[in-house]
Amino acid sequence: MEMNIWSPVMTGVVGMTSAQPLTQRVSRDPAxxxxxxxxxxxxxxxxxxYETPVARGALVQALVAEGFTVDAEVARxxxxxxxxxxxxxxxxVRFADTLALRIALARTDDQVLQLAHLRxxxxxxxxxxxxWANAGRL
Incomplete structure (x- = not known):
């Protein structure tokens, strides 16, 4: 029996009890x-x-340079x-997915609107x- 443990903290790390190649892990990501x-x-x-890491600071600078300030804020x-x-x-993508859960747990209309906007x-x-990845820029 194979048991996979997934946690946002363990991104890019193979589950504790299985050794799967990256392609299998990527295809199983529920988000x-x-x-x-x-x-x-x-x-x-x-x-x-999909899982290739990019330097956060470099991405933020590139977004700001092209005028995507809102995207840069989210990237931070x-x-x-x-x-x-x-x-x-x-x-x-996982961050956007967790915001959907937070929206369901929000208690006020203001919280729902803020979370929906952020999502x-x-x-x-x-x-x-x-x-950008498809264009080879990421």
Missing amino acids: RKRWEAQSWRRQLRNPGE FAGASEDRACISIAQV RNAEELAERMIE
């Missing part, structure tokens, strides 16, 4: 499956780039609990990162 189930989302041409903290120095598309911005950042 990615929900993301790709939506036909209007941009898709990665190279699935291996999306997935920071997993890795402060680097960011990946997977981290941003939309995180999804836009993920789409921009996918677009």
Whole structure:
């Protein structure tokens, strides 16, 4: 019996009881499956780039230089609990996915609106990162 333990803290680390190659781990990510189930989302041409880490500071600078200040703000903290120095598309997608859970737990309309706005911005950042990865810029 194979037992996989997944935790946002363990991103990029193989589960404690199984040794799976990156391609199997990437295809089993529940956040990615929900993301790709939506036909209007941009898709990665190279699935291996889904977990490829990028220097967070360099990404933020590139986003600011091109005028994407909102995306840069989200990039500063999306997935920071997993890795402060680097960011990946997977981290941003998981961050957007956890915001959906937080929206369900929100107690006020103001909290719901703030979280929904942040989730939309995180999804836009993920789409921009996918677009840049497909263009070879990430």
